[in-house]
Amino acid sequence: MQAFRKRLLGFLFPLETDSWLAILRLGLGLQTTLYSLSLRNDWNDLLGGGGRGLGSRDLAEALLSVESHFVPRLGWFAVSGEHLGLHEETVLAVAWICLLVAGCSLLLGLACRLSAIVAWFLHLCAAESGGFVSYGMDNFMTIGLFYLMLSPLPDRYSLDWQWRKWRPKDRQLLGFFRRVLQVHLCVIYFFSGLTKCLGSGWWNGSSIWRALIRPPFNIIDPEILVRGQLVFPIVGVVICLLETGYPFFIWDNKTRSIWLICICGMHLLIGLAMGMYLFSLVMIILNVAAFGPDLIRTELRTYQSGTVGKALVN
Amino acid sequence: MRQKYVCAGWFILHFLLIFLLSCRETLRLVAEGPTILPASFKNFSQRAEKTVSVALGQRLASSNPIRQVVATYLHVAGIEAGYGYFAPNVPGSYKLVFELHYPDGRVEYELPSVSSPAAGLRIASLLDGIGRIKHDVLREHLVKRLVQSVRREHPEVKTIRAVFGSITLPSVTEFEGGKRGSYEFLYAYDFSLQNEPAKPKNR
Numbered sequence: 001m002q003a004f005r006k007r008l009l010g011f012l013f014p015l016e017t018d019s020w021l022a023i024l025r026l027g028l029g030l031q032t033t034l035y036s037l038s039l040r041n042d043w044n045d046l047l048g049g050g051g052r053g054l055g056s057r058d059l060a061e062a063l064l065s066v067e068s069h070f071v072p073r074l075g076w077f078a079v080s081g082e083h084l085g086l087h088e089e090t091v092l093a094v095a096w097i098c099l100l101v102a103g104c105s106l107l108l109g110l111a112c113r114l115s116a117i118v119a120w121f122l123h124l125c126a127a128e129s130g131g132f133v134s135y136g137m138d139n140f141m142t143i144g145l146f147y148l149m150l151s152p153l154p155d156r157y158s159l160d161w162q163w164r165k166w167r168p169k170d171r172q173l174l175g176f177f178r179r180v181l182q183v184h185l186c187v188i189y190f191f192s193g194l195t196k197c198l199g200s201g202w203w204n205g206s207s208i209w210r211a212l213i214r215p216p217f218n219i220i221d222p223e224i225l226v227r228g229q230l231v232f233p234i235v236g237v238v239i240c241l242l243e244t245g246y247p248f249f250i251w252d253n254k255t256r257s258i259w260l261i262c263i264c265g266m267h268l269l270i271g272l273a274m275g276m277y278l279f280s281l282v283m284i285i286l287n288v289a290a291f292g293p294d295l296i297r298t299e300l301r302t303y304q305s306g307t308v309g310k311a312l313v314n
Numbered sequence: 315m316r317q318k319y320v321c322a323g324w325f326i327l328h329f330l331l332i333f334l335l336s337c338r339e340t341l342r343l344v345a346e347g348p349t350i351l352p353a354s355f356k357n358f359s360q361r362a363e364k365t366v367s368v369a370l371g372q373r374l375a376s377s378n379p380i381r382q383v384v385a386t387y388l389h390v391a392g393i394e395a396g397y398g399y400f401a402p403n404v405p406g407s408y409k410l411v412f413e414l415h416y417p418d419g420r421v422e423y424e425l426p427s428v429s430s431p432a433a434g435l436r437i438a439s440l441l442d443g444i445g446r447i448k449h450d451v452l453r454e455h456l457v458k459r460l461v462q463s464v465r466r467e468h469p470e471v472k473t474i475r476a477v478f479g480s481i482t483l484p485s486v487t488e489f490e491g492g493k494r495g496s497y498e499f500l501y502a503y504d505f506s507l508q509n510e511p512a513k514p515k516n517r
């Protein structure tokens with residue numbers, strides 16, 4: 001029991017540098033900024049309440065209340081704004097501006113913790129209030145921002161570090177939150193791959209074809225796609241293997257680089273071929289933050305031998 | 315050292331929830347099928363999914379504090395959904411067409427429109443959601459919101475008919491044989507400018 005506890009703590013609390021956190025902060029700062037900008041003209045239309053919004057915010061929030069009254073939502077701001085005599089459009093516009101500012105602040109590394117909390121909270125409000133118009137990307141953004149908010153910010157590349165001389169106290173906490181992100185990605189890919197393996201379409205390639213011609217992801221002309229039909233079964237099987245094998249091959253030094261490159265390549269292709277740019281970006285950011293620094297680190301060997309799974313414990 | 319134990323405890327609980335939710339999602343997909351597993355797995359999956367839901371507190375009364383706390387945590391951590399994207403198979407998609415009837419008898423057709431591709435993905439997600447909804451009132455409410463946005467852009471319109479249908483995607487062989495995506499009518503709703511209740515016309 002003692003040995004198990006020691007091994008568990010060793011796994012959970014490796015001594016870690018802040019390279020991964022810098023990647024996560026910069027990446028999610030970019031993601032939050034692009035997310036805000038991509039919705040700048042549709043923000044109020046999608047998230048407006050009182051029967052005006054396409055996303056039926058009132059209905060989404062009512063359904064959310066059945067689950068829990070405490071999940072953050074834009075309706076809270078709308079009600080508060082009403083008490084202050086502010087129109088809902090103004091409140092939503094302020095929320096959008098705050099989200100954009102939080103994204104830019106994360107990019108710069110200014111008031112990192114506050115920016116991460118604001119970005120997480122406002123994005124969560126938008127994702128929950130726009131439940132009917134949310135999709136997978138919103139979940140991954142919430143996950144990333146949730147971990148970023150809890151991680152020991154700032155990192156050495158942030159303005160907080162340079163200007164205010166703020167320093168995180170505990171390097172093992174850095175290791176812990178990186179481990180959380182790593183394990184979470186393993187669970188995500190394993191179950192994503194497993195559920196795909198259950199469908200015959202991923203083995204015979206028809207799911208690849210259907211995914212690429214399905215509106216609104218049909219940005220490549222099917223006449224061009226049909227020429228590559230022989231490749232679809234191979235691509236389908238490769239995706240199943242890459243995803244299901246992720247938790248088994250990403251930890252080993254020998255296979256990590258190939259797995260990470262393939263997974264990032266897969267997301268890049270999804271982004272380009274299906275127009276899911278923000279989804280692809282957030283997945284690449286999470287992967288590179290979780291497992292990337294071991295591939296590119298040179299200066300940080302002092303702390304760790306370069307093996308993700310081996311931990312140094314005090 | 316105490317901080318480490320607190321973190322380790324949180325880690326175990328956090329991933330227990332993630333694991334249970336992922337299992338539930340996988341079991342749901344197997345139960346709803348079709349999958350490559352034998353049909354006998356469906357019953358087992360249905361029962362197992364219920365058991366996992368009990369473990370997650372989702373069978374408790376909605377006012378139960380444990381259920382509320384778990385649900386809140388799942389949402390704030392972004393882990394309330396499973397990860398079965400496009401699984402086990404890629405589904406077809408849905409289409410909503412607005413038929414705009416003007417007082418002079420003119421009829422125009424329009425699709426839900428937004429100003430950016432990013433918002434377009436969200437509208438597609440909304441249409442998928444509408445297609446999955448089994449409650450007529452809820453579905454009508456969501457369609458009505460989309461109709462109202464069209465009405466704001468065309469205030470002179472007398473009535474709007476919203477026609478909702480599913481798109482059946484062709485296989486590669488069918489596509490090569492000249493077949494393209496086929497549209498199947500599912501529901502239609504008539505909305506008048508006087509804001510009368512919609513008159514649903516199911517297939």
